[in-house]
Amino acid sequence: MSVTGASHKYVRVVRLLTMRRDGGCEPLELASFDVAEVVEGSAGSWSEGSLTLCLRDLTEAAKEGLPALQDLDVRVVRPGDPVRIAHVLDAIIPDVKASAPEITFPGVLGRLALAGRGRTNRLTGIGVLSVCDWAAAGLASPQAFPDAFVDMAGPGRPMTAWGDRPELVVTCTPKPGVPVADVDRSIRMAALRVARDAARATINRPPSAIDSFDLAECVDAELPALAVILQVASEGPLLDTFLYGGPVGGIVPTILDHREVLDGALTSGAYDWAAVRNVTACYQQSALIRSLVAGHGESLRFAGIILALGYLDTPFDKQRSAMLSARLARKLGADGVICTTFSSGNSHTDTMLTVQACEALDIGTVAIVAETNGGLTDHVPEADSIISTGNHDELVDPWMPGEVIGTSDNAMAGEPVPLWAYLGACAQTGGLALTAVPA
Amino acid sequence: MIVVHYLNQFFAGLGGEEAAGLAPARIGGAVGPGRGLEAAGLPIDVTLTCGDDFFGEHEAEALALLLSWLGEIEPDVLVCGPSFGSGRYGYACGSLAREAGRRGIPVVGAMTPDNPGVLAAEGAAYIVPTGPSVASMRTALPTIAGLAHRLGGGEPVGNPAEDGYLPRGLRKNVRVSEVGADRAIAALLAKLSGDVRTEVGPAFDRVSPPPAIGDLGSCTLALVTEAGCVPQGNPDHLPTRHSNIWLRYPLRGVGSLSPARYESVHAGFDTRTANLDPNRLVPLDAVRTLEREGQIGRLHAFFYTTAGVDTPMAVAAKFGQEIAAELIPAGVQAVILTGT
Numbered sequence: 001m002s003v004t005g006a007s008h009k010y011v012r013v014v015r016l017l018t019m020r021r022d023g024g025c026e027p028l029e030l031a032s033f034d035v036a037e038v039v040e041g042s043a044g045s046w047s048e049g050s051l052t053l054c055l056r057d058l059t060e061a062a063k064e065g066l067p068a069l070q071d072l073d074v075r076v077v078r079p080g081d082p083v084r085i086a087h088v089l090d091a092i093i094p095d096v097k098a099s100a101p102e103i104t105f106p107g108v109l110g111r112l113a114l115a116g117r118g119r120t121n122r123l124t125g126i127g128v129l130s131v132c133d134w135a136a137a138g139l140a141s142p143q144a145f146p147d148a149f150v151d152m153a154g155p156g157r158p159m160t161a162w163g164d165r166p167e168l169v170v171t172c173t174p175k176p177g178v179p180v181a182d183v184d185r186s187i188r189m190a191a192l193r194v195a196r197d198a199a200r201a202t203i204n205r206p207p208s209a210i211d212s213f214d215l216a217e218c219v220d221a222e223l224p225a226l227a228v229i230l231q232v233a234s235e236g237p238l239l240d241t242f243l244y245g246g247p248v249g250g251i252v253p254t255i256l257d258h259r260e261v262l263d264g265a266l267t268s269g270a271y272d273w274a275a276v277r278n279v280t281a282c283y284q285q286s287a288l289i290r291s292l293v294a295g296h297g298e299s300l301r302f303a304g305i306i307l308a309l310g311y312l313d314t315p316f317d318k319q320r321s322a323m324l325s326a327r328l329a330r331k332l333g334a335d336g337v338i339c340t341t342f343s344s345g346n347s348h349t350d351t352m353l354t355v356q357a358c359e360a361l362d363i364g365t366v367a368i369v370a371e372t373n374g375g376l377t378d379h380v381p382e383a384d385s386i387i388s389t390g391n392h393d394e395l396v397d398p399w400m401p402g403e404v405i406g407t408s409d410n411a412m413a414g415e416p417v418p419l420w421a422y423l424g425a426c427a428q429t430g431g432l433a434l435t436a437v438p439a
Numbered sequence: 440m441i442v443v444h445y446l447n448q449f450f451a452g453l454g455g456e457e458a459a460g461l462a463p464a465r466i467g468g469a470v471g472p473g474r475g476l477e478a479a480g481l482p483i484d485v486t487l488t489c490g491d492d493f494f495g496e497h498e499a500e501a502l503a504l505l506l507s508w509l510g511e512i513e514p515d516v517l518v519c520g521p522s523f524g525s526g527r528y529g530y531a532c533g534s535l536a537r538e539a540g541r542r543g544i545p546v547v548g549a550m551t552p553d554n555p556g557v558l559a560a561e562g563a564a565y566i567v568p569t570g571p572s573v574a575s576m577r578t579a580l581p582t583i584a585g586l587a588h589r590l591g592g593g594e595p596v597g598n599p600a601e602d603g604y605l606p607r608g609l610r611k612n613v614r615v616s617e618v619g620a621d622r623a624i625a626a627l628l629a630k631l632s633g634d635v636r637t638e639v640g641p642a643f644d645r646v647s648p649p650p651a652i653g654d655l656g657s658c659t660l661a662l663v664t665e666a667g668c669v670p671q672g673n674p675d676h677l678p679t680r681h682s683n684i685w686l687r688y689p690l691r692g693v694g695s696l697s698p699a700r701y702e703s704v705h706a707g708f709d710t711r712t713a714n715l716d717p718n719r720l721v722p723l724d725a726v727r728t729l730e731r732e733g734q735i736g737r738l739h740a741f742f743y744t745t746a747g748v749d750t751p752m753a754v755a756a757k758f759g760q761e762i763a764a765e766l767i768p769a770g771v772q773a774v775i776l777t778g779t
Contacts, residue, residue: 082471143679143706224631226624235709265650273749289618299628336627338620345707346748366627368619369640371748379641385630387623388638391610419612435638438599439611 019209026118027214028259033097034201035218035342036127038076038166044201051123053168054197057322062193062365067185070171074194075218075405078166081152082402086411087150088423089130090268091162092191092278094123094198105264107191107245115244121202127281128168128198129423130191131406133269134238137174139183145238147412148274154399161281161432170194171406181237188242188269193369213259213289219297219367226287227303227334227396229325229354230256230429231342232278233270233311235332241278241342243307252309253325253330260291261305275392275425276344276370282424285433288338303332308354311346318353326357336364341428344370344392348377355383370426371436389427390434392420440591443514444473444483445505445535447528450520451488459527461490462497462596463504472521474578477586485512491527494534494741501531502538509539517592519564521549521579522556525569527558530591530705536564545590552605562607565596610639652773659770660738664777665755666713666720667705668696685758687741687765695724707748708779718736720777739771747778 045052055074063072077083096104098119103110129150134140149160157163172189172358174183232241234249241248243256244265256265266283292302308325312318329337337358341351348369355365359382366385369376373393374388395416404411412421418426426434448458450471469476469483477483487505509517519532524709533556534595536546540563549567550556557566567582569575582603589596599606624637652658656753667753669677675686696717703710703720718724721742729735743762766774 098658227629252587287618290624291620291624295624300624305595338623338627350771364627364630366623366630368623369639373610374750374754375608376639376641377611378751384635384637385626386637386639387619387626388610389619390612394610394612428619430623431618433614433616433618434613435615435619435622436610438606439609 003298008205009359011131012416019085028116028263028264029119029211030211030213031119031121032204032209032211033121033202033205034208035123035166036339037125039079040076046123046201046205051126051198051201053201054369058168058194058197061197062190062332066190067176068178068182068186069172069190070175071258072190073171075169075171076166077405078167079157079164079243080245081150081358082154083152084156084399084404084411084413085129085131085150085152085167086403086406087131087133088148088150088274089132089187089271090191091281091423092128092130092169092195093281093284094126094128094199095264095284096121096196098203101196101203104196105192105267106131107187107265108242108267112244114260115263115265116257116261117122119150119264119289121199121207123199123202124208126168126198126388127162128170128191128195129162129167130186130187131169132187133407134180134230136408137183138176139174140238145271146273148271148277148319148412148419149417149421150423151399151401154398154401155192155397156417156422159396159419159425161424167193168198168403176178184237184269188267192267202398213262213293215223215293216297217304219301223297223299224335225303226292227306227329227332227337228292228340229253229306229308229329229337229358230261231308231310231340231350231354232266233309233342233347235311237247238269238271238274242267242369248309251307251309253321253328255328256302256305256307257304258293258305259285261286264287266307270343273344273392273420274423275420276342276428277424278342278427279424279430282427282429282431285428285431288340288429303334306332309351310342312350318350319357322350322353322357326361329363330361334363336366338430339367340430341367341369344372345377352378352380355382368429368430370427386437387430389430390419390425392418392426396422440516440588441484441512441514442481442587442591443509443517444469444476444486445510445517445519445532446473446486446488447531448488448490451486451519453488459490459492461488462493463487463489463501465508470742472580475576475580476518476584479581481518481584481587481701484514489531491525491531494531495527502534505535506542506622509542509544514544517546518546518583518585518587519546519548519606521567521569521576521583522554523550523569523573523575524554526555529554530559531555533559533564536566540564547583547587547590549583557573562609565590565604565607573727586669653728655735655773657736658734658772659737659739660725660726660735660779661766661771661774662690662742663722663774664721664727664742664744665750666744666777666779667703667710667719667746668717668744669704671700672703673702673704677744677746678706679704679746682746682748682750683754685743685745685762687743689741690723690738691721691740694727696721705746705748705779707746713779720779722775722777726775739766739769
């Protein structure tokens with residue numbers, strides 16, 4: 001993910017240009033600190049790829065002032081551990097704002113401030129996974145939320161992006177009687193605290209690499225301008241996406257700065273189908289943004305990001321949002337857009353209508369969607385270029401984990417597991433290399 | 440490797456149309472086209488055969504017997520046909536292929552792409568496309584033998600284009616060298632320069648509407664829904680998502696769907712508002728009014744329900760066909776299909 005030596009130089013030049021434009025405003029510097037091993041100790045530190053964490057301190061800080069949680073446990077699992085983690089809610093990359101830790105994940109955890117500027121220190125090669133069994137807590141019916149697994153070994157391990165690195169697993173037990181929205185707010189805050197506090201050890205340390213994402217202004221105007229329509233959903237507690245801490249439900253499509261997306265402005269609280277869920281890390285390490293920035297001035301012009309809703313309730317709402325997204329893409333000067341998709345079913349219609357609305361304005365489109373055993377959920381003739389992130393109905397071979405975290409039930413141990421149960425396995429934001437072919 | 444070969448009466452050398460009523464039989468070794476498979480490197484252990492008419496008229500009986508023999512023999516692979524353009528023979532091959540495939544036996548069939556046997560196999564077999572007549576035997580046999588050899592030996596099979604079989608309607612996951620984001624950017628740049636690429640296309644039927652009904656006043660109407668509307672407590676355990684069944688509930692003497700007796704168990708939308716008045720899922724109250732007013736002839740005595748949440752197209756199409764197969768003989772001419 002980090003930039004190569006050659007493009008790093010290029011980025012430096014770009015930064016100078018932007019600083020002049022922004023009148024001295026600080027550009028985003030994403031400083032990566034590679035994690036090759038995680039050690040448990042009495043205080044946090046990072047040195048040369050070795051991360052030491054005090055789990056007791058992380059736990060205490062995470063649950064402080066959160067009465068909605070009866071219990072909270074933080075533990076480390078490592079690749080190869082015979083562990084299945086069940087009821088995973090979110091995956092977060094540990095980030096901390098180096099000069100102002102109190103504005104990390106602004107609005108949702110930190111004080112409200114614009115994201116996407118200044119130095120952010122990021123631990124790479126480690127994740128934070130939040131876990132809660134809503135049904136066991138009596139906060140949802142057993143069928144309301146399908147399984148959501150991360151396997152650290154066995155045939156399911158390569159199905160998620162999370163089994164190949166150490167994970168900090170934050171397992172939360174709600175206090176009985178507390179409304180579900182309060183519990184969820186506390187869990188999201190606790191997991192983001194663990195992410196922030198784990199990364200604190202990097203402050204004032206020399207990073208493994210620094211990436212910048214500013215865009216050169218003087219690029220060949222003949223290059224095609226590409227934008228992204230980033231679809232999210234926000235349907236209420238446990239199904240929300242947050243922008244600076246507020247649920248985005250009800251918004252009209254809006255323009256985001258790509259740097260704020262990478263820097264924690266968007267966070268997830270949407271826990272439907274695991275494989276096609278956009279976890280917070282999908283935004284923090286957006287492969288689309290990284291590649292569009294890398295290609296800017298070379299093969300394309302990066303025209304911007306439009307945040308739009310999927311899972312809208314009525315045909316009118318869907319068509320209206322599609323039309324307004326297309327109109328913003330036109331406003332950005334886009335020749336082409338990539339339409340991402342959030343979750344499965346209903347939202348595929350939002351994607352298809354968005355494709356149709358853009359093509360009607362002569363904006364070329366590519367849609368990113370996952371498939372089912374029955375193929376596509378929806379399709380319009382204008383959607384002639386589709387990237388498939390795989391068939392989420394395919395079965396993964398049975399595996400008997402030595403331990404299951406996050407549930408007292410058997411978590412499909414020893415049974416074939418449909419891919420839809422693996423966290424982010426078919427995420428329709430384009431971060432993974434899975435696709436499906438005829439057979 | 441144990442190989443079983445299925446043939447109809449004609450290719451098994453038992454006779455032509457006059458022998459089409461023959462019951463299933465079991466023959467040791469290769470017969471007819473089986474010899475050609477042997478010449479192509481696939482030794483046949485057992486040949487099973489059945490008359491085409493017998494299979495058509497006694498399908499359950501024929502299948503049960505053939506499957507029981509397969510259960511005893513435990514073959515590593517089953518080859519059916521080739522059945523070329525023959526509808527009855529192709530259907531028997533496809534049906535046996537489907538049932539054997541579902542029991543974990545790898546199956547290779549061979550027929551024309553439009554043979555009803557292709558649909559009957561429901562993607563459970565690898566079907567090699569052939570021409571309509573025996574003239575294409577010579578080219579088909581080596582492909583069949585090669586596929587059967589690999590399947591029987593547990594070797595991986597490539598994609599349909601590489602290995603010469605008809606797409607089974609399945610989509611298999613593979614990992615490629617580039618992540619989706621990079622593939623999307625490359626596809627978009629290509630599209631903008633006039634080269635449209637896609638990783639998946641639609642496999643949908645485009646259904647044309649039937650002619651309008653002339654006289655609604657004498658029409659029998661049925662109510663069908665995917666809204667997951669069931670009697671309170673979901674007594675027949677309709678799955679709330681990925682439903683693999685549909686259900687039928689009586690409407691005789693029911694004037695309206697009261698919230699005390701009906702509910703939606705659909706997992707794809709917030710059912711709270713709908714459950715205050717299940718008539719908004721299945722508009723029985725309105726249709727009863729129309730019936731009383733004589734604006735429609737009569738309401739069919741049952742409503743049909745499933746939960747359409749992430750239902751694969753193939754499953755949904757099958758539900759539609761099965762429900763239609765009940766409605767048409769009952770004289771139903773029109774359906775109100777409520778979706779959510």
